[in-house]
Amino acid sequence: MIEYRNLRVAILGGGSVGSQVASLLLEHGAELAARAGAGLELVGVAVRDPKATRDAVIPAELITTDAESLILGADIVVELIGGIEPARTYILQALHSGADVITANKAVLANHGPELFEAAEQVGAQLYYEAAVGGAIPIIRPLRDSLAGDRVKRILGIVNGTTNYILDRMDTWGDDFDEALAEATRLGYAEADPTADIEGFDAAQKASILASLAFHTTVPLDAVHREGITSVIREQVHAARKAGYVVKLLAICERLTDAATGVEGVSARVHPALVPLDHPLAAVHGANNAVFVEAEAAGSLMFYGAGAGGIQTASAVLGDLVSAARRHVAGGPGVAESTHANLPVLPISSVTTRYQITLSVVDEPGVLAAIATLFSDHGVSVEAVSQSVRDGADAPTATLVIVTHEAAESALASTVTALAASPVVSSVVSVLRVEGL
Ligand code: NDP
Ligand code: HSE
Numbered sequence: 001m002i003e004y005r006n007l008r009v010a011i012l013g014g015g016s017v018g019s020q021v022a023s024l025l026l027e028h029g030a031e032l033a034a035r036a037g038a039g040l041e042l043v044g045v046a047v048r049d050p051k052a053t054r055d056a057v058i059p060a061e062l063i064t065t066d067a068e069s070l071i072l073g074a075d076i077v078v079e080l081i082g083g084i085e086p087a088r089t090y091i092l093q094a095l096h097s098g099a100d101v102i103t104a105n106k107a108v109l110a111n112h113g114p115e116l117f118e119a120a121e122q123v124g125a126q127l128y129y130e131a132a133v134g135g136a137i138p139i140i141r142p143l144r145d146s147l148a149g150d151r152v153k154r155i156l157g158i159v160n161g162t163t164n165y166i167l168d169r170m171d172t173w174g175d176d177f178d179e180a181l182a183e184a185t186r187l188g189y190a191e192a193d194p195t196a197d198i199e200g201f202d203a204a205q206k207a208s209i210l211a212s213l214a215f216h217t218t219v220p221l222d223a224v225h226r227e228g229i230t231s232v233i234r235e236q237v238h239a240a241r242k243a244g245y246v247v248k249l250l251a252i253c254e255r256l257t258d259a260a261t262g263v264e265g266v267s268a269r270v271h272p273a274l275v276p277l278d279h280p281l282a283a284v285h286g287a288n289n290a291v292f293v294e295a296e297a298a299g300s301l302m303f304y305g306a307g308a309g310g311i312q313t314a315s316a317v318l319g320d321l322v323s324a325a326r327r328h329v330a331g332g333p334g335v336a337e338s339t340h341a342n343l344p345v346l347p348i349s350s351v352t353t354r355y356q357i358t359l360s361v362v363d364e365p366g367v368l369a370a371i372a373t374l375f376s377d378h379g380v381s382v383e384a385v386s387q388s389v390r391d392g393a394d395a396p397t398a399t400l401v402i403v404t405h406e407a408a409e410s411a412l413a414s415t416v417t418a419l420a421a422s423p424v425v426s427s428v429v430s431v432l433r434v435e436g437l
Helices: 016-027 029-036 067-072 087-096 106-123 140-146 161-172 177-186 201-214 234-242 310-330 367-377 409-421
Strands: 006-012 039-046 076-079 100-103 152-158 245-257 264-276 288-295 299-306 352-362 382-390 397-404 425-434
Touching: 006 016, 006 067, 006 087, 006 310, 016 029, 016 039, 016 310, 029 039, 029 310, 039 067, 067 087, 076 087, 076 310, 087 100, 087 106, 100 106, 100 310, 106 201, 140 201, 152 201, 161 177, 161 234, 161 245, 161 288, 201 245, 201 264, 234 245, 234 352, 234 425, 299 310, 352 367, 352 409, 367 382, 367 397, 367 409, 397 425, 409 425
Parallel strands: 006 039, 006 076, 076 100, 264 425
Antiparallel strands: 152 245, 152 288, 245 264, 288 299, 352 397, 352 425, 382 397
8 A cells, every 4th residue: 555645635615616626535535646646635625604505515524614724734725715805815825825726716816816826936836727717628737738839829718608508599599698698597507697707707807817828928807808798689699690600709819910010919808709600619509618729830729618517627626636736746846827928918909800790771772882982991891791681661671791801900990980870871780700710
């Protein structure tokens, strides 16, 4: 029988993820010890309400409300409370006491990542966060380690399961937004207050984390352009499919050059987008997540799976736990977060992409020509136009669906303003960016 050195593991939070991590750690302790080369002794689980019912059973003697004492005696602290405070303070306390820290908390990383990584570096500890983006999907380690020798050009991510579920239902079942949101809530994907998901805040936090890691540059949360899915209507989703696309909420992190200034930098944005039906991301259904990475040498890679769920997310946390234990056994300082590139973070106005604009117009001679002139006046080149006509009360009306070549956000914005003011346009029905072509 091999004698392992024992490492003391403290878990903060015994909710959906924390209770599953505790339960799996107790159940598979011997196997994990063999993989880690060290015994992993669960010394306690800190919670708010010791009497609360838990998804997975935690022995009563391990439950405590005294998180601070638990932190002080631990070699590895697993933060699964969520939110900013007290999670941030507990992570800092753990790092300052020399413990490695594992967290699944995208909010604290997106808002305080540099402070936390610096604290870890100062004491030679390491902060692990595989579960913070994409739940069970391995994406942090591939970006940090496997692709460390390559140059990531772009990431297109479906990183929020709730919104993917809603958009997928609108597409495959023809639900309207409210019906799909109600179903997402009933199934437990959406929170009682779904704002963070449907307004894109959750995805923006994940975009900030992915972009910072992929481009070796701190990309602050407030530099991530964010639009949610609340204005996406069933008719748009239906029209998109007819045109060969599916609507997805994407987190897009990319290297780019600002056309006006020539500055090379990076950008991160979250918004609904049209994805061609033959793109791998179009096949991501339900509440699943996927991260599509384009790297210079490796080409295109896709990481796919469960982006949430207590036990699924616990898998990623336990992977970090084994890594942290191996590091303790090997000795030496933790791997610091790399921000060496320190590239300029460019605003959404620097982005160029393609757009689909849907217009309602009166169907009479000269309208198409007037609209084409308006696009060219603003330097936006049209790739394709399709038209459907129906009888209106006074005159026939037409719906024009226009797809552009790549254009700058600023040029597109001024085109849309001019379209909205044009006497030949009844209304600008929708404007969606087209990604993944
Ligand atoms: P839960 O809300 O289910 O659990 C939070 C836990 O933290 C509860 O056990 C709660 O105690 C405890 N807690 C809250 N405040 C305190 C405090 N002040 N001191 C001690 N304990 C406290 O959250 P989840 O398990 O869903 O999420 C945990 C983390 O994992 C979050 O950062 C989340 O973003 C992340 N994550 C979650 C996923 C998921 O599918 N759930 C997916 C990916 C990441 P009590 O039980 O007594 O109320
Ligand atoms: N609310 C998130 C989602 C959970 O819907 O994907 C995982 O962060």
